[in-house]
Amino acid sequence: MRSSPQISEEIKPWLFAAPAALIFLVVLVYPMVYSIYLSLFQWNGVSSTKVFVGFGNYIELFTDNRVFWIAFKNNVIWVLLSVTVPTGIGLALALVLNTGFAGTALFRSVFYFPAILSMSIVGLIWSWIYHPTLGLLNQTLHALGWTWLELHWLSNPRIALYSVFVSAAWHNAGLPMLLFLAGLQTIPKECIEAARIDGATRAQIMRFVTIPLLRETTLIVIAITAINSLKVYDIIYVMTYGGPANQTQVLGTWMYFLTYNQNEVGLGTAIAVILFVMTMLFAVPYARYMARDQ
Amino acid sequence: MAVELTRRAAAGALVGGLLSSRSFAQQVPKQEVLIDFFGLAAHNWQPVIDKFQQDYPTVKIKFTKFSTDELKQALRVGASSGKMPDLWWNWGGSLASPYNQAGLSVEITPAMISSLKLDEFLIPAGIELHKDQGKLYGIPHRIGPFSFFYKKELFEKFGLKPPQSLAELETIADTFKKNNIVPFSNGGKFSWMTMRYFDFFLESFAGPAGHDALLDGKASWKSEPVTKAFQKLKDWADKGYFNAGFLNVDPSVSVTMLYNNSAAMVFESITTETNRMAREGQDPSNFGTFPLPTGQTPRRVPGSPSQIQISAKTSKDKQDAGLLFAVYVAKPEIAPFTNANVGFPSATKNVFPTGNAPSSRQWAEWIQADIGLYRLTDQGLPQNVVAAFFEAQDSMLLDMISPAEAGADVQKAIEKNARR
């Protein structure tokens, strides 16, 4: 083995990585490049001729596509909510569940359970709950006499996005919870012990030991959540279809509707590229952080 | 060897001859041909395919069913990758036009129309309805009118009769509203069910010629009839004629509000009777139907084409087999069976429903007599204009723009599309 020439030692790692690299090239890299190319054309996706328009698609989106800016704004709102609400719930649950009381495993499973459901099922279940007259939510509010709260959760454009967000948060809190639990396990027991011996209360330990040591985990959770929430698509597609009147569109859905419902492949891929660039803003620092040397 | 060949040829000629007398001289494949066929889940194609395969054992049809929006998408994805199924069911207008204009669907030339005898056994208006810029790109088997179904029990309870005018229809709606029954069950989630009401108002206010001119882009949408139609739609929504929160309600559940008497009427495809009510355990005779009271002559209702298209990109033997099937289902002796499974009214002359389908029978007669058809907006306008229309319509209902602005938005989209 060690007698084989140096060049072979250089190549060997790549033999191990070859299957991954190859699949990666075909399934991810090539389509990305091709999409960037497509975003420079006006093409209805069907005809055999594509018209080169340069940055025309981008200019049209920025200046002459009202829904693009609605989608953009909604996406920003969605990301801001996503990095706080489900992440916060996940952190709170992890802190409680990490205390090791009897039944931890059961409660952990209960709170994680929604995360294993597919988004289409989550969307379907919550659509029933939100139904304006037959839904569980409005029927409960009605029974309580809080009729002023019986809203049209998914068809009122002012609240529809937030209604969808609640169902997404229910689904999305599971992963941060697990990641925080994993992060808590990396905290050396000695640190906690030392603080306890020094007479720190449980709350003080939490505030001055646990939370600071979770900083790294938190950054990673926020990066992952931000990246995933920028790409939000299926739950909005299932629950509101971007409506009413496109008021709940996000970039992911609007890209889909432009490409597949309006035959505007160029505009659609241009949104994909824009979304990609936005994601890079979060991803590059994260990737550099992850790729750092020990 | 030579003898064997001759014998086979003779047998082939004999079989071919026998079949050709039944199938208008079409090629019957001698070797097994497998074709892919895409259609809607709501249409019950499998029994028709089984029957066809019994008559033509060399053709095997693999049917894949989709929901409405999934079929549209499957066809678009197929087209953008240059690969359509061998055979697909389609609506018409701008939902079929991109495939026709891109040369993906086989044109049924006038020569084929006469050699296949389509002009003899299909209703002429049915052929016209399916044409795209004067050419036919599929074999029609059904004419899909839309109109109101109503729950007879509720009409009787309040002593109401089918309306003859828009004003009468509004009086009926007021009666139901006062009695806490939703007048019209509307599933507005994808915007096209709400659009049916707008189209109805537009036909009423612009008249048949004016309505067609608007869809053809020959008249401006910044005009009084359009504004009036949007305004009327807004009035109906504001008066509570539609179910609460209808903008997010799935259209597939709208007919069920009639089942438990929580709504009185629904604006639906006539196939709802055979494809939904009967299959969901409802007695179709509990429901009545009436043509739209547009107050116009000719009296028209929306009609959707319903055709089988054949891929221009597939092999010759698959095209032949596909054409064989598409024509087979519309032939006078098969059409009653086809339409019984896929829905009425038939595009084939003198085919009427049997069994418990009073509304379908009624509509088959009306269509073959004097009721005309207009195009639905989402098939009449190009697809990217349709998107602008949906947005304008729903924005107006949400009070974000005025009825006049809604018309102006649609006009702007039409002009932008024309510049492309």
Add this chain to the structure above:
Amino acid sequence: MPRASRFRVGSAGFYTLIGVGALLWSTPLIVLLFTAVKTPGDFAQNGALSWPRSLELSNFSEAWRLGIKTYFMNSLVMTVVKVPTGIFICSLAAFAITQMRMRGANALFTISLLGMIVPMQMTLVPLTILYQQIGAIDSLVGLFFLYLGFGLPIGILVLRGFFRSIPRELTEAAFIDGCSWWGVYWRVVMPLAKPALVSLLILDAISTWNEFILAQIFLRTESQRTLPLGVVMFSGEFSTQYNLLAAGQLITIVPVLALYLFFQRYFVHGLAGAVK
């Protein structure tokens, strides 16, 4: 402090609080479960949340018979084949990146993280064109390679984090004992990485089982459809039969739930590699 102690960890107040929280959290699933065992009449009359009048288990067999069976089998085969294959490929790459002094290791890893960023829709049209040319449309085998590709980034991320924590000395010792690289990978690193492999197995199985967008575009005919796609089709076809729908959905949930419950003790520990 005394007020807080009413809810001290382990106290009755604490259990009440977290119990009520868990119950509220589970309401949507309780609704699903109740709907799935009700008769249509019971559902229509008493709504979703009322206690079921009777246990209508036939809803499950009916949903199974009406199409869920085919979709279930396709998903099962896909998951069983894809997940181990994907993990194997990821572990090879992660091993090369962390243990083999690989030239370009950081580049490969950074590029693979890029895969987590790409919005999936960005790849759809090019991939459809490519798949058409090689005739891989509408086949589970074709979809299998796409799933491999989109599963790579998270897999490499998790395994790399874990492999990095394995001391180099350990692998170098094995090396001196005459192991080949393959031997080090297979006999030293992989057994040590069991917790990470198990967490990845669960994560990957769940996402493969639930994947919708790619299946929606790349599968067409009924015989090829996977569960998430099939359930949506099923919803379109039986849109008003909520009890059948709910039963169909419950059937799709059961396998991943079982998997998670079975392996959950490994789960949290294994994920530690992803967050440090």
